[in-house]
Amino acid sequence: xxxxxxxxxxxxxxxxxxxxxxxxxxxxxxxxxxxxxxxxxxxxxxxxxxxxxxxxxxxxxxxxxxxxxxxxxxxxxxxxxxxxxxxxxxxxxxxxxxxxxxxxxxxxxxxxxxxxxxxxxxxxxxxxxxxxxxxxxxxxxxxxxxxxxxxxxxxxxxxxxxxxxxxxxxxxxxxxxxxxxxxxxxxxxxxxxxxxxxxxxxxxxxxxxxxxxxxxxxxxxxxxxxxxxxxxxxxxxxxxxxxxxxxxxxxxxxxxxxxxxxxxxxxxxx
Numbered sequence: 001x002x003x004x005x006x007x008x009x010x011x012x013x014x015x016x017x018x019x020x021x022x023x024x025x026x027x028x029x030x031x032x033x034x035x036x037x038x039x040x041x042x043x044x045x046x047x048x049x050x051x052x053x054x055x056x057x058x059x060x061x062x063x064x065x066x067x068x069x070x071x072x073x074x075x076x077x078x079x080x081x082x083x084x085x086x087x088x089x090x091x092x093x094x095x096x097x098x099x100x101x102x103x104x105x106x107x108x109x110x111x112x113x114x115x116x117x118x119x120x121x122x123x124x125x126x127x128x129x130x131x132x133x134x135x136x137x138x139x140x141x142x143x144x145x146x147x148x149x150x151x152x153x154x155x156x157x158x159x160x161x162x163x164x165x166x167x168x169x170x171x172x173x174x175x176x177x178x179x180x181x182x183x184x185x186x187x188x189x190x191x192x193x194x195x196x197x198x199x200x201x202x203x204x205x206x207x208x209x210x211x212x213x214x215x216x217x218x219x220x221x222x223x224x225x226x227x228x229x230x231x232x233x234x235x236x237x238x239x240x241x242x243x244x245x246x247x248x249x250x251x252x253x254x255x256x257x258x259x260x261x262x263x264x265x266x267x268x269x270x
Contacts, residue, residue: 041079044114044123046192046248052114053125063104064096064129072096073226074105075126075247084114095225096129126247128240132228168262170214175254177217182261185251192248196241197267200233208268209233211242217259221251229262238267 053060064070072095079088089106096102105127167182200207212229226243233239242265 041120041122044080044121046125046189046245048114049123049125049248050192050195052112056108056112060105060108060127061129063101063108063127066100066104067096067098070096070098070101071130073126073128073131073243073247074102075124076105076109077122077124078109079120079122080114080117081120082117084116086110086112086114092124093224124248126244128226128243128247130236130240131226131243132231132233132236132239166264170260170262173260174257175217175259176256177252177254177259177261181252182263185249186246186263189245189249192245193242193265196238196245199241200235200238200267201269203237204235206269207233207235207238208266210264210266211239212262212264213243213246214260214262215246217251217254217261219253219258221253223247223249223251224258229264233267 074094074096075092077090077092078086080086086109089109091102091106094102167179167186169177169179197207209232211231211233213226213231214229215226216224218224223246226246228239231239
């Protein structure tokens with residue numbers, strides 16, 4: 001009798017446990033921690049970059065000799081820590097497409113030593129090589145005569161509007177920029193252009209002529225590409241140097257797409 005009572009109690013307990021609904025609790029997965037975006041580093045000015053590159057131009061230029069037929073430009077970005085050491089050198093864009101040239105330039109940049117800074121910064125620069133063909137070799141007297149002829153022509157003749165306009169937007173340009181804004185931006189590069197010309201005058205004291213460039217300004221205001229548009233300077237290193245300075249400029253954002261710009265600047269000894 002006692003055994004049957006116990007069996008009944010066990011069966012009753014099992015039945016109850018099967019009929020009692022279990023209450024499930026839904027737990028939301030913990031949201032992953034949001035990674036805070038690092039603030040972009042302040043950028044060194046073009047003059048600060050140039051002051052450090054000064055004196056290293058020859059060894060940097062030699063990197064292009066790894067490919068005798070190399071022509072074009074290679075743009076880099078890198079970081080500089082507070083002690084002035086260079087880190088994280090990256091090739092951003094290259095029309096040379098030769099790993100030897102890019103690797104050599106990256107190595108030379110990594111060896112640079114900037115002065116002590118208040119904090120880490122970022123920097124960028126583009127290296128241009130042989131933007132124009134090597135001009136015909138001229139004697140000193142011939143160069144002087146041609147330079148004088150160009151100066152007289154500029155003073156005494158009415159220039160052709162299409163050829164001598166300081167800045168124009170190319171007729172086939174997709175985007176548009178205000179010419180006054182382009183002029184103001186380029187004026188900020190005059191100290192860099194003057195340095196290029198002074199170096200050229202040290203090589204040839206009577207160097208003179210017009211530098212004509214065609215460049216494309218992309219959506220963020222930086223130059224995407226640059227090409228010669230009929231420069232007649234006798235020193236092609238000056239053309240390369242000025243083109244490098246143009247890459248450092250930041251233009252207003254063009255409207256309706258990339259803007260193609262034509263620019264002319266005349267150099268003459270005083």
